[in-house]
Amino acid sequence: MRVVEVSEYGGPEVLRMARRPEPEAGDVPGRVRVRLKAAGVTVADLRIRAGLYVHETGDLRPPFVLGTDFAGRLLDPAPGPEGGLPAGTRVAGFRPWLQELSGEGTYAEVIQVDPAWLAPVPDDVDFTAAASVPLAAVTARQALDRLRLPAGSTLLVTGASGVVGRFAVQFAAAAGLEVVAVSYEGDESELKVLGAKHCVTRGEPAEVLTRVLDHAPERVHAVFDGALTGPPMLAAVKDGGVFLALAPDRAPAAEREIRVETALATPDARALKEILQQVADRQLITRVADVMPLEEAAEAHRRAESGHRPGRIILMI
Ligand SMILES: NC(=O)c1ccc[n+]([C@@H]2O[C@H](COP(=O)([O-])OP(=O)(O)OC[C@H]3O[C@@H](n4cnc5c(N)ncnc54)[C@H](OP(=O)(O)O)[C@@H]3O)[C@@H](O)[C@H]2O)c1
Structure with missing residues (x-):
């Protein structure tokens, strides 16, 4: 599958496309796979890439895959309250990248996540808007x-x-x-x-x-x-x-x-479900500043660092 790796610490140019094996069902016990459609570019992504969080990242060194916010479709059924979510459900969430330190992020076609991070995305909310919300x-x-x-x-x-x-x-x-x-x-x-x-x-x-x-x-x-x-x-x-x-x-x-x-945000599927419903009901407004293909992650980081953007920059996958 296609991913964007941080090849070394530095400017946006250190982001490069790479191929990694696509995860198989059950690769990691307790995790389910999501085929991503959109990933958000967050401030933490920029700082991790620049090497500003080397104390926090400890032994984890490049190359690794960045990315926190995501929206996509479940490839596996996700256990949870009220019977969980079936495969195929549109979902969004954020992975606590800095707490996990697995070097796996959402600048990727398929990710493995804890079902407790996932909220269903209402039909009225598209993937780019959904990916701008979670974190x-x-x-x-x-x-x-x-x-x-x-x-x-x-x-x-x-x-x-x-x-x-x-x-x-x-x-x-x-x-x-x-x-x-x-x-x-x-x-x-x-x-x-x-x-x-x-x-x-x-x-x-x-x-x-x-x-x-x-x-x-x-x-x-x-x-x-x-x-x-x-x-x-x-x-x-x-x-x-x-x-x-x-x-x-x-x-x-x-x-x-x-x-x-x-405050240090922790994934909260119940809160996120309510929030996404508020977005669907137009009670809560989210803004997407730019939508760019995954291949242009370096340009997306340049834009994010170039000053004020009126909303989240989203990578389409
Ligand atoms: N603790 C947590 O769990 C957690 C989670 C998410 C985010 N964060 C942190 O929260 C912060 C906000 O995140 P975000 O996604 O909202 O980032 P963002 O979209 O870049 O927003 C940051 C805002 O701060 C303004 N700003 C930055 N430097 C400024 C300065 N020197 N003077 C005045 N205004 C300044 C920016 O102004 P302009 O628009 O004019 O550039 C922008 O409006 C980030 O530092 C992020 O790392 C923490």
């Missing part, structure tokens, strides 16, 4: 759950124009939070449609802080730090509030009774 939406959902904010609380979302940030804005607004979104210039009207009450333009942390305080002079109850701004944004939080970091090295030291949480 980002589950991250936003789990992170907001950790904040435990009552309705009416104020939430600052940095990186609100990003893939995770857009989901965070929508989930927070649906939960009755007042969202202040730090947006890419020009995205304000879209973020307001998604549920943001106020938008401030991104910039240096001190500038952003000033703009946020214009809208929320008493500061906010919580920050969802989708842009990994880190410690400088702690000043936006009220005493006793909460700060949610999406990477451990961007979590500020706690002060003024502020609770600092770090």
Whole structure:
């Protein structure tokens, strides 16, 4: 089967097409095979390829196959609640690449996955849209759950124009939070449609802080730090509030009774099933920035690194 391998650590040019044996049914006990139609290009993919996670990847060295988000069709029946999912079901999910460290990813025609990672994709959601959802939406959902904010609380979302940030804005607004979104210039009207009450333009942390305080002079109850701004944004939080970091090295030291949480997304089939149904029902909006063939993975990484993209870049397989 065709895969894209990271041949060595470096720029996008280190991604190369390769052939690997297609997995057989039952190769790995407890795993089921999915024939992929689409895979998402995530920020973690870019960083792993560049060698920025060598501490986390330990003994795993190139060549390996990247990729977290996927959508495709089940080749084997998947056991699970309510009788599981039959072969042929359209499914999506994300594989926890950095936790597994198997060197197998979703830039491949067929993958073997834990059935507990899989959610069925509703008929109204195409494979590219489905592949844009799992990691980002589950991250936003789990992170907001950790904040435990009552309705009416104020939430600052940095990186609100990003893939995770857009989901965070929508989930927070649906939960009755007042969202202040730090947006890419020009995205304000879209973020307001998604549920943001106020938008401030991104910039240096001190500038952003000033703009946020214009809208929320008493500061906010919580920050969802989708842009990994880190410690400088702690000043936006009220005493006793909460700060949610999406990477451990961007979590500020706690002060003024502020609770600092770090979220690490874990696959959650039940949450993902609900989320995909919300996408099908048009209650939740997902955006795909580009759709490119698997063979153009290097160009997809170049685009992802070239600056603002309004949504996930998807590889068609
Ligand atoms: N902990 C977890 O389990 C987990 C899971 C998924 C993702 N993540 C992390 O969460 C972050 C967001 O992921 P994503 O998929 O949403 O990425 P993304 O689509 O690239 O979004 C990142 C957003 O942050 C903004 N941003 C980046 N640097 C900035 C800066 N210096 N100042 C202001 N804004 C800045 C970007 O602005 P522009 O649009 O203007 O470029 C973009 O809107 C990534 O760092 C990712 O690694 C963590």
